[in-house]
Amino acid sequence: MWVVTAWALGVALLAAAGLFWPAGPVDHVVARSWALAADDLPADPAAEQPMGEVLSAGYGHETVWVRLRVDPGLTRDRAGEALLLRIRPGYLDDIVVFDPLAGGAPIGPVGDRHPLAAQARPSTVFNLALAPGEQPREIRVRLRSQSTRLAHFEVLREHDLWRADAHSTVWGALYLAALTTLLVWGGAQLLVRRDALAVSFIALQAASLAYGACSLGFLHLFVAPGADVLWIDRLTSVMAITATGAGFAFNALLLREMQMPRWGRWLALGGLLLFPGLLVLQAVGHTVPALRLNMLLVLLGPVVFLLMALASPLGIAGQPVGDAPAARRLGLAYFWLSLLLTVVAALPGLGLVGGGRSSLYIIMLHGVVSGLLMLAMLTYRVYGLLQQRELLAAEAGYNRREVVREKAFRQDREKLLAMLAHELKTPLATVRMLLGTLGLAPQALRSAQAAVADMSGVIERCLQVGQLDDGALRVASQPCDLAELATRVVQAHPAHARMALAVPAAAPVCSDPQLLETVLRNLVDNAAKYSPPDSAVRLDLQAPSGGGVELTVRNTVGPAGRPDPDRVFTKYYRHAQARRWTGSGLGLYLVNGLVQTLGGRLRYVDEGPGVAFALWLPLAADRETVCG
Structure with missing residues (x-):
């Protein structure tokens, strides 16, 4: 040259x-x-x-x-x-x-x-x-x-x-x-x-x-x-x-x-x-x-x-x-x-x-x-x-190596979590049975049972997140009633006394009842856990219209503060003030992934004094080819 x-x-x-x-x-x-x-x-x-x-x-x-x-x-x-x-x-x-x-x-x-x-x-x-x-x-x-x-x-x-x-x-x-x-x-x-x-x-x-x-x-x-x-x-x-x-x-x-x-x-x-x-x-x-x-x-x-x-x-x-x-x-x-x-x-x-x-x-x-x-x-x-091209190529190579390293680290972590979850399920079941034989005071017994339930919930979420990330989650869609599922989840929750449920007579959807119940339970648990103890949690289910049905879970903002709207559905995200409560940062990530798998949408809404999560699912008539 x-x-x-x-x-x-x-x-x-x-x-x-x-x-x-x-x-x-x-x-x-x-x-x-x-x-x-x-x-x-x-x-x-x-x-x-x-x-x-x-x-x-x-x-x-x-x-x-x-x-x-x-x-x-x-x-x-x-x-x-x-x-x-x-x-x-x-x-x-x-x-x-x-x-x-x-x-x-x-x-x-x-x-x-x-x-x-x-x-x-x-x-x-x-x-x-x-x-x-x-x-x-x-x-x-x-x-x-x-x-x-x-x-x-x-x-x-x-x-x-x-x-x-x-x-x-x-x-x-x-x-x-x-x-x-x-x-x-x-x-x-x-x-x-x-x-x-x-x-x-x-x-x-x-x-x-x-x-x-x-x-x-x-x-x-x-x-x-x-x-x-x-x-x-x-x-x-x-x-x-x-x-x-x-x-x-x-x-x-x-x-x-x-x-x-x-x-x-x-x-x-x-x-x-x-x-x-x-x-x-x-x-x-x-x-x-x-x-x-x-x-x-x-x-x-x-x-x-x-x-x-x-x-x-x-x-x-x-x-x-x-x-x-x-x-x-x-x-x-x-x-x-x-x-x-x-x-x-x-x-x-x-x-x-x-x-x-x-x-x-x-x-x-x-x-x-x-x-x-x-x-x-x-x-x-x-x-x-x-x-510049060589520098970009070097950076791309470094980024590729980092992605591979991060993927390997994530896989090892998921395997470890899955192994721990499987290993802890049986001991926790044993602890749950033995709690009733120890003669504890009613208040102490309820606290111990709640702690064991929380630990079981964390383990269950870890297993489900692993299945979701690996694409191994199997969906068995069938016609089901969202109003009935929401009523059952609210009645089974320990804090059902402060929950207000407004649902129509029926809200038929085409979904997997077990996965949908997991979604509802996580949303209700999240609202009850991070709201003031004396505040109400509202579940409003709109009548079917526009090809779908929407369920909104509302709660007042508690000491844990408001989540970051850009990170609320991110894996392992937890607000700094929420770390005093038991949790893994997987709940909303899991819920959002399950909703997408079920063909629905989940939105976070900031409502001033409170926050809300709006779940939309298609009606059963719109998914006849799946539910047929």
């Missing part, structure tokens, strides 16, 4: 060095000036302003007139060799040259809107042969272009022109190779992790590659001299806007992973929605405002993205800043460098500052350097995500 990245970086740096480093040929232009004019007439010399090495006139519809002072005497030893005007970049629209030695006839036109036949020789840039003559003179260049008015003019001998063209072609090809490498490497990243960010990176590199091929003039080499090349001009403008939009999309998706603030999401969405509008504007012929707005977005976008990154709480791999400071630093470094490169690239293009030859290709450098930064971030991001 790092070998490919280093190769791409090396190719990109070589391409940049080749594009920016002087090619060696002697430029015969000794002075430059320029001015804007509203028509095809030459500009007033008084309105001209000195020009640096590169024309930087921004975007507009006006005609640009450039005056070049040419001195062929700089290469007197090569007198007689043809002089040619070389113009870059290769996506200017319309260029015409006026040489005083040409007898007033214009030379040209050349440009993206004209066939290539006027070119002195095939090239990725524009070149025009000047009139023969070795005396110093001034030539005028008329430039009209909607795509850009950032241009470089140089006058070279024919052999030097060949060398310069070969030089820029080779290094331009290396630049495109670097972009192709980034594109292929982005595809490899997509194979590692398929997500929107990797897809947007590939789209950005593909758009940058297409824009680079157009702007560097490589498409000219594959067009016949007399063919229409207007489509190259339009394609260049379209790809410039598309590449900017793809860059916006990549940055927006990256910031989404960093959890950019809400205002940032709205700004990013608004910015992305502008680009389809720019393409429509360009398609209907308003190329200049579309490209001007595109360049303004190129300039302002990184500022907004940097502010979003500073306000985002996570790093580039979606990691908290405190956990991954390197991810935070890498993300901020990317946005800072992107801002710096963009400002350097956009200001000359907008005509806000002048520039040297490097300003012609700084946008290319921006594309490849930002691509390398993006690739570095994607690589780091994939590394971070793989680390």
